Amino acid sequence: MKKVLLAVVVLLLSLQAQAQVAAVDLVKGEADVLGIRLGYRPTEWHLATVPVLGDAQLYLEVSANLWRYGEDAEYDSNLAVALSPVLVKQFSTLYNRALFWEFGIGLSLLDKQRFAGKDLGSHYQFEDRIGLIWQLHHKAQLALRYMHYSNAGLQKPNPGLDFIALSYAYRF
Numbered sequence: 001m002k003k004v005l006l007a008v009v010v011l012l013l014s015l016q017a018q019a020q021v022a023a024v025d026l027v028k029g030e031a032d033v034l035g036i037r038l039g040y041r042p043t044e045w046h047l048a049t050v051p052v053l054g055d056a057q058l059y060l061e062v063s064a065n066l067w068r069y070g071e072d073a074e075y076d077s078n079l080a081v082a083l084s085p086v087l088v089k090q091f092s093t094l095y096n097r098a099l100f101w102e103f104g105i106g107l108s109l110l111d112k113q114r115f116a117g118k119d120l121g122s123h124y125q126f127e128d129r130i131g132l133i134w135q136l137h138h139k140a141q142l143a144l145r146y147m148h149y150s151n152a153g154l155q156k157p158n159p160g161l162d163f164i165a166l167s168y169a170y171r172f
Contacts, residue, residue: 021059023169027067027147030162033116035067037165056089061106067161069116078115080149082108082127098135104128108149121155131165143167 021044025037044059065080084106092099108127113120131145145167150160 021169021171023061023063023143023167025143025145025165025167027065027163027165029067029069029116029164031069031116032071033067033069033161033163035065035163037063037065037167039063039167039169041169053087053089056087059086059088060084061086061104065108067115076112076115079111080108080125082106084127084129086129088133094134097137100133100135102129102131102133102143102145110149116161118159118161119157120149120151120159120161121157122151124151124154125149125161126152131167139171141167141169143169 021041023037023039023041025039027035027037029035039061040063041059041061044057047053047056047058049055061082061084063082063084065082067078067080069076069078084104086102086104086106088100088102090098090100104127106127108125110120110123110125113123126149128148128150129145131143133141133143135141143166145165147163147165148160149163151158
């Protein structure tokens with residue numbers, strides 16, 4: 001399983017990059033679940049005329065997530081890798097900086113099927129997100145997002161995992 005996770009990450013990181021963005025997220029889940037999420041966006045597309053949305057962007061993000069649950073003396077951890085296309089649309093400004101919403105549904109692979117006292121039903125999960133992005137300057141963004149991982153009922157049980165994430169992204 002770990003070899004598969006590593007191969008997916010290496011393959012995705014080797015893609016030709018048009019707009020490289022790296023992000024680090026601090027995540028807080030249900031109960032005592034805490035974690036860190038490292039994201040890499042090797043490419044993004046400007047979508048000039050999306051029906052209903054108009055001018056929008058789409059980026060592809062590969063991420064590695066490390067979650068921890070429980071007390072220091074006795075804790076559980078889980079590693080997940082994910083690949084998600086994310087749709088982004090500016091809807092306003094805040095202090096003369098662009099404010100965007102984002103929405104994405106991707107695929108993720110968990111190292112452990114059992115985590116935080118739950119049987120998640122499968123190692124394979126969907127990664128759903130909705131969030132707000134504030135453009136700090138042309139190279140940096142701050143985001144607040146809700147993220148949900150579940151197997152969409154393809155396997156039983158399907159309790160899912162919910163997270164709130166605070167993210168800093170930098171374009172290089």
